[in-house]
Amino acid sequence: MSLIKEQDYGTPARPGEATVSVEIDGTTVMVPEGTSVMRAASEAGIDIPKLCATDSLEPFGSCRLCLVDIDGRKGSPASCTTPCTPGMKVRTQTPKLAELRRGVMELYISDHPLDCLTCPTNGDCELQDMAGVVGLREVRYGFDGENHLDLPTDSSNPYFDYDASKCIACSRCVRACDEVQGTFALTLEGRGFATKIAAGAGGSFMESDCVSCGACVQACPTATLQERSVVELGMPTRSVLTTCAYCGVGCSFKAELRGDEVVRMVPYKDGKANEGHSCVKGRFAFGYASHPDRQLKPLMRERITDPWREVEWGEAVEYVGRRMLEIQTHHGAGAIGGITSSRCTNEEVYAVQKMVRAAFGNNNVDTCARVCHSPTGYGLKQTYGTSAGTQDFKSVEKADVILVIGANPTDAHPVFASRIKRRLRQGAQLIVADPRKIDLVRSPHVEAQHHLRLMPGTNVALINAMAHVVVTEGLVDREFVAERCEDFSEWERFISGPEHSPEAVEEITGVPASEVRAATRLYAGARNATIMYGLGVTEHSQGSTMVMGMANLAMATGNIGREGVGVNPLRGQNNVQGSCDMGSFPHELPGYRHVSDDAVRSVFETLWGRTLQSEPGLRIPNMFDAAIDGSFRALFVQGEDIVQSDPNTKHVTAALSALDLVVVQDLFLNETSKYAHVFLPGTSFLEKDGTFTNAERRINRVRPVMAPKTGKHEWQIVCEIAQAMGYPMKYDNSAQIMDEIAMTTPTFSGVSFAKLDQVGSVQWPCNDGAPEGTPIMHIDEFVRGKGRFIETVYVPTQERSTRKFPLILTTGRILSQYNVGAQTRRTGNTAWHPEDLLEMHPHDAEVRGVRDGDTVSLTSRVGETSLRVKIDDRMPVGVVYTTFHHPVTGANVVTTEHSDWATNCPEYKVTAVEVALRNPAPAPAAPAMAE
């Protein structure tokens, strides 16, 4: 396998129906209207020299290498900035053009170090390539003229260097930051020859607004912006296409390697989820996979107070199988269960749920999606008939109004956020519903038309008020509703009630009624309006109700079933969608089919050779409750640190301590493994072979770049445990597991590794009805037939602020860190977020005598922790916020047992707390006193 290099057409594609025909060097080319001469030539296989042009960026026209000759045109227009017009006749090679191009290269090289042989980008440098292409043989200006060779290198970023001496001022980095990432952190500074790239106001990259997404590094045609790993290790020699294992965007990457060492991860242009873009996590934070903390051999111990002892696989597997059977013998078949991981592949998850259902003989399988997006599954299934988002990511390019509720895409789904921002810059309008002033509310070239700054826990009141406005102000899409939906009139009567009016709920939500009305009119009046939401919707006691509320709003306004509309969950983890699809829920078999369905069960029973239970099993919180009351005794945990990530830590640890056997399969020893008897080392995404399914239902291949460092794939271990329990379960490879999924699950029947290798990725349903997959759902009819309006009563959470706990704590994620931080804390990303901070409004801080940087205690009725304060007016008064990336913080020590009424998804987003000063920060400029 060699290095994959995508073709660079020079300028972006111009999608359009109308085409024009042009003649380039005697070849006739048909291209969509608006296509540049450069791109048309490239599509015809004619490469025009270029440096400032690349097809991820709008044409710029600065390098002047791509000049061409066009019949009837004066001079030599730049082919990148010249659109094709009908009948145009272009010549890309003439003696005059050759001379001009050589002249340009001569100028470039007169101000460039002549160190190609020792340059890190030797062999991967467009400047070097172009010097060759134009036949530069001499620089007649010499090399002792004015130059930039003494400019310093900025190495402030942990992952890449900015070597200004090699800069050709093509501005690709600046434009990538603007156009691709949308952060506008880079700029050009100085005039004329003094022009140079500057980060922010001219400080270092780390001091600037740079989010280290890597787009600039990717765009740089020279060694100016270069991954430090390439500087240190040299150019990679081969690529493996795979999928990022961080958030639910599911970006495609080229893992670029030397041997089996990853040199760098480069976003893959043909990856449909990211189209060549990346964020700081996927692009750079992969070092954890080879971190010395990784446990590579199984560990065992009798009691959790004993020290660990390294064992061979055979002993560990035999022990787990034997103990599981013993526990079942003593406490019943239902006394054991397993948790699948949204971080693992579909194939690995499928194997675990199969082990539970067939080998354990019960339905006690749940997934960590329980604690994030289970309400999505419930709510969208009830209303639309399928437990998934309605759109593909690309759809947002057609949205005119974007409603973001309880999501913070610039931190949690950065690559999709860049798509949103691009659309907003094109003129789409934005409504943000969030207690916090998240970056999307106002950042460079983006400003929300309405920021509905609601109090945590009042989502349903807000969405009902919006629906009320739609219904009472005549904004309903009657035709859509009549044709496509059911139960509308009952719902209409319900929602028209005066108790739902914006004025009536203003007191509850804290959002001015006029603002709600205006935002609703904007949403309902748009040609295409789309809803994007995150855990700020689901992680509430009314999470499922809120999902249904949004589904109602979209249906009532006809915003379902085409590009630019829909209701779209932004999934937290890489394979939340997939783990749910794979039958990880205790009540559902793969494909969201209830265990009580005899026909479905019989498919699996026939294939698996075991009788399956028809009653639902325990959900994760139920497992904990049952552990404490003694009816649940053993747990297999696949890749989830439940002690750190699940709410009310004290309750979780009490439950785990009560179990006879805890088996943890993970990359690192973690908080949960402290309560484990057996630790089974897991594999990183660089070792896995399988598929992830992202938030847009896209099934992406995860390809191994190296053999498992542990010696075994995770699914192999699961199979061996099942076998140790007397159930024959065996696959030769993970492709066979996908084949079994396809065989048993109608929405996946068209999926196979071979298909994915061929087309790249597909979005389920992928079957005979949709052999190429389904980017947009519910086009002609809903999956359940008619879209169903469901009454969404606002039932306030019982978690309320009190005199003792007057503040509301809400939790979230930050860009550079991921979830419990097991991965990102073991990378250079700690440069940005070394600890969790408590964000607090200046007023709340003032009345408590707390200053920025002080350490405070954070107390709820279930627990107490301490952390440092960041005073920030992006918080509303009365609400504090923190992340849970660092185990030392233990944010979940304080979160409570409250959960979504329908799915038990924990109410992470609302906890009544009090904050008190513990240790003041050291005075800022106090010099250290000598004792």
Added chain:
Amino acid sequence: MTSTHTPPHIRLANEIAAQFQRHDPAAASQEIANHIRTFWDPRMRSKLIADAGAPGSGLDPLAVAAAALLPPPTGN
């Protein structure tokens, strides 16, 4: 803040019942029963059925009515 001490199945049943308060009681109890039937492990269901008969369980009347509609689990 007594909820920490309320048995989980009672708390959960009450939370579900709270969603259906404005429905006609017969329909509401049916909806609640359906929900529990669909999502609850049988051992939790058994506890609910057992507690529904007991006075002072703290169960919402709609949840009590729903429990009456639930078939007892057949053993697992």
Added chain:
Amino acid sequence: MSTSGGVTTVYVPRDSAARSVGADEVADAIGAEAGRPLRVVRNGSRGMLWLEPLVEVETPSGRIAYGPVAPEDVGELVAAGMLDGADHPLRLGLTEDIDWLRDQTRVTFARVGVVDPLSAEDYVAHGGLAGLRRALSLSPEQVVTEITESGLRGRGGAGFPAGIKWKTVREAKSELKFVCCNADEGDSGTFADRMLMEGDPFTLIEGMAIAAWAAGASEGYIYVRSEYPDAIATLRAAISTAYDHGWLGKRVLDSELSFDLFVRVGGGAYICGEETSMLESLEGKRGMVRAKPPIPALEGLFGKPTVVNNVLTLGSVPMILADGAAAFADLGVGRSRGTQVFQLGGNIARGGIVETAFGITLGDLVERYGGGTRSGRPVRAVQVGGPLGAYLPTSRFDLPMDYEAFAAADAMVGHGGVVVFDDTVDMAGQARFAMEFCAAESCGKCTPCRVGAVRGVEVIDRIVAGVDRKKNLKVLDDLCDLMTEGSLCAMGGLTPMPVKSALAHFPGDFGTTTEEGR
């Protein structure tokens, strides 16, 4: 008239060129010394800059001019009866009879120096608003036709037909369109924009309102360089007055036209006089050239269809509408119609504004109007059209001021600046300066301009120093071709013009022979 009600009217220019040589002190002194009721009007400059401060006194026979008047001359002048038009060595006679002024054809500058720049009444009394009133009585299409037929071409330098530009904007589909006035008058030796803005700002406002009506624009911006504080203040005051009189804002002169006008101040970059850089700067960005297409007429300010015209172009529009296209088109030669406001500067005896029909020869301008050099030495070279214009030797004094004739002579009319050098000039130094100027003022976007200009300086230095002269002359020639052909905008594209013209006409200054220079 002059002493109606016993009040004498005296004119002392407020133009910053006049102020720079003491006009304010002169005005103060007249007020202090007059000893009788006085009305001092701070008018624009008549454009005879060697006579500033030029004081005019209203008399029954007309305005009598005195100049140049130093503050210390005032006492003596008043004592001599200046306020009654009495004789004095500084007395120049009736202003309008000064032949320098009399021989001009003042169209764009008709009111400059005549009126009080900020008096709406003066403006109307001197024919102001006639153009706008007529335009509003016509359809926008008819106004565009009128401009097209007048033959008016962009006065900023490129000479693009204004009517075609307006038509393109007119026909572009957009709810929002703009009219932008380029008043970033950065060319050395040019000052006509400033003098019009300071001396008759309402003309520019009226011209922009007419453009807005014709193009379907509702918002306008005047982009003025920060070096022009007086012009900025005058424009702002005039715009405020125009709003008060209903000449701007909603329903201009009770018509269907709504037009809002704003002044924006540049940041000191020469390149912002290039129209696309100016648009970037107006948008709040770094002044950097945009590639065309798209042309600003279709995607201009904030991506909307935009008329971008120079001050003099827009300043000519009211007269064209008031007097009809034919009156304007009757002036001039070839495809250069109407008048051009030439600015005489540099080493010249009589510098200032000469507005006259196209077709006058370069020699006429320099010698008849300019009176040769100020130093009294022979003229050696004249640079026409700003720092990027060609250097012409006296042997080309026969050239008529005409876009096409100049182009044929590898020169350009540009914005009408004429800068004179005497025989002490080092033309190699001037050529070097052209490259240096480009290196300093380039926006930094395209390679030929950004890097090429720096190398140009170095190569010229080598030629002058006699290093590999023949080889380096070839390098310079290739570089000039590359800059001309390959640059993104006129900045880099025209920088070779002064270099090549200096080399062609004055090869000896480079230590080379004519032969080598070729």
